[in-house]
Amino acid sequence: MSSLIVMPKLGLTMEEGEIETWHKGEGEEVKKGEILFDVTTDKLTNEVEAKESGVLRKIFAQEGDTVKCLDPVAIIAGKNEDISGLLQEVNIDGDEIQPKETVSPVSDKNEMHEAESVPVKREGRIKISPIAKKIALQNNVDFELITGTGPMGRIVKNDVEQYIESNRIKVSPVARKLAEKLNVDLNKINKDGRIMKEDVLKFAKADEVQIQKLSEIDTSQVGEPINGEKIIKMSPMRKVIAKRMSESVRTSPTVTYNMSVDTSELKRFKNHIKDICKVTYTDLLIKIVSVVLKQFPLVNCSISGDSFILKNYVNMGVAVALDEGLIVPVVKDSDKKGLKELSVEFKELAKKAKENKLGPDDMGGATFTITNLGMYGIDTFSPIINQPEVAILGVNRICETPVVEDGKVIIKPLMNLSLTADHRAIDGAYAAQFLAKIKEYIEKPELLLL
Template identity: 30%
Template sequence: MALKRKEIETMATEIRVPTLGESVTEATIAQWFKKPGDAVNADEPLVELETDKVTVEVPAPVSGKLDSIDVKEGETVEVGTLLGSIAAGAAAVPAAAAAPAAKAVPAAAAETVEVLVPTAGESVTEAEVGEWSVKVGDVVKADDILVELETDKAAQEVPSPVAGTVVEIAQATGATVEPGNLLCKIAKGEGAVVSAAAPAVAAPAASAPSLSGISMPAAPSAAKMMAEKGLSADQVAGSGKRGQVLKGDVLAAVAAGVSAAPAASPAPVAIRAASAPTDEVREERVRMTKLRQTIARRLKDAQNSAAMLTTYNEVDMKPIMDLRKQYKDIFEKKHGVKLGFMGFFTKAITHALKEIPAVNAEIDGTDIIYKNYAHIGVAVGTPKGLVVPVVRDADQMSIAEIEKEIGNLGRKGRDGKLSMADMQGGTFTVSNGGVYGSLMSSPILNSPQSGILGMHKIQERPVAINGQVEIRPMMYLALSYDHRIVDGKEAVTFLVRVKESLEDPQRLILDL
């Protein structure tokens, strides 16, 4: 009986390699953040895994003490492999334990659970605290939304891990936080005593090197550009994994006026003229969200770095519309999804990318990286801004599979549920301004991609068909491309191939 009691007391929770995404079956142990014997909190990152597509941080499933590490750094593991274990019953000491309590909670009070900033994904090292859905003293249920965090790529809702009472809010709205920072505390159970302390406001954090001071050498293309511009590594803030400086960071630094000259004066900043007093009272100043700031920066970077050019064509949509009309009911009954235009366009694009691979490539320094796969990004407008979720391996999917995936990503985008994995790794982008009534526009590249196709409104126009004037549903298409890698002939050929596939859908079936 004593042995059984001992076994229960030393019971450990296993840490295993999580599912890493479609077609990803193995990963490499990049770095352990803890060592055996260290105290850990639930959801605190323990180890970083690297795959051929993304980097994933594995959080602690429970609070306790890291009991063992079964796989060393540098080793390759498969999904489900045991990484280590956490000893139960050895709860991690809260970071605030050493600080004097505002008013001691009675010993009989319920257990207090800390809610920490979750890991947001590769290259995301900070977030901004949005509006709190609760206040101190509120009773919450498990999975109730506590607060929304905004990163430079997406918004993320933080749910309550337990049912109980909010006893402390540690971060004010607008504060900048990092993964692992304390957000709030919840006393488990309905009868929890609320601390009389006022809601804490996050103290300004001292500047620290990204990701605990772990640095990586700049990417080759970034190092080359820094050398050309005469910049040093400490002049450029890295946004890559473990603080790595990427090419985009150098471009952003140059655009911001960072100069090699020690005494160089800062670049002139456009100063807004003051509004007239009669106008000022009717104005509203709203701070840009991190997502909107990132959209603005990335679009401007694309214009600054790429030799962007746009070519246009038009497509007769009658064949596709006739096909949809004939088969839409049968299609929906069999596949459970409506037959839209995006499935046809995405399929036509993947066929054209096989013939013109430069449109599916990207530039890295002096190298061209050709992608032997097609991850098609679909630009989606959300209440918080433009996001581009990715349909992975679209070239290997049927039209029905594409429609299902686009519908799923669209719903997640509208609900604010898109993850970082949903928006990474695209090789080509489609933007459909036609849903808003746009007749013609020139889309901006989604850097570092070399091509983006703009779809527009379908409008009936008179066209010449076999010597006769007919009214046809026509759509203008616009292909913006990076002229550094895609020649005009290739761009025009690509757009013509898309047009031919849409005007003669049998070509998609026959792979012509």
């Protein structure tokens, strides 16, 4: 029985996902329980299993496409089963959804050689289906030149595909790289067959030295520009990070405040309870900051238009570094949990993060974020706010530092805290008071017992 495969909703906060990898291709047999495709959402990659056995008859969303939850991505059916009903369900116009094309831009060389084959632009409103128009725009095709074969001369998907195929430039990968290097327009090379590197060199009329130098390039260099630079496509996680960090900088007018704190008592407290519960400095900071946030509601809010949304709870995001980027699991209701419970929960979240087992709900709903670079020897930095939060706390290394106390020079383990705050919600004095309260708890951790 045919079935429509949709983008799964993997968590309450998930709205869309990106197809990262298809493990099956169109026409391949699929067994129930096999991994069908990988979907990336909010820096996470999840495997999606086939719920039915059959043949993968149609793929609607190609690798790299972003699809809204519950929108169709494929059809699984019997080999000879009629799937026209599902296709109509997917697209009311009757045109199947088209995956991303990777063809080269359309060439005009046929128009240059045979005047009688040059299409003539039509006057008036052009009738074209939405999917046909989308494909045409993706491939730089002037759809006014295409003759439609649909009802009443409407241009449909097949018309655009045929036009692209008939005007496609056939060119080797090395020839394409050379053309970019020599600024050669491949459309202007008059050749019936595939354009090779020799054709590009001849057209460019490069001198003998240049030809000898460039003609040594072979297909082993494809993927790297001739000047030795290397192009690496961003991973899905990196793309999400780049997008969100850029949005954060554009959204929030920020100021970073730094304060030095003495960690002597915090270290003593940590060692004193290690027989009962082994905690890290990060665990202690989660607890301390959660308590202090309840006293400074503006630091724990978000902004909507001209209103502040104050939270009567604390969901603590804690940045975890992975090889491919940064991920922020969230400890929910951290203000209501004891130190031991917080420590256990965060360690489990960090483990899941490093094993790529976090779910969307493990990462959503944070009201404040802590990011710790102390283990990398950083003394101070300006962390970027994790939207829609209004502040983020950066934790730096603990350094044995000489200080003057009662007229004497003594050595103390000092640590810098770096608070980046959205100035729309948090003024300098308010930020300073917030940091000073955290400092008080760090230097007198017994206050946690009150």
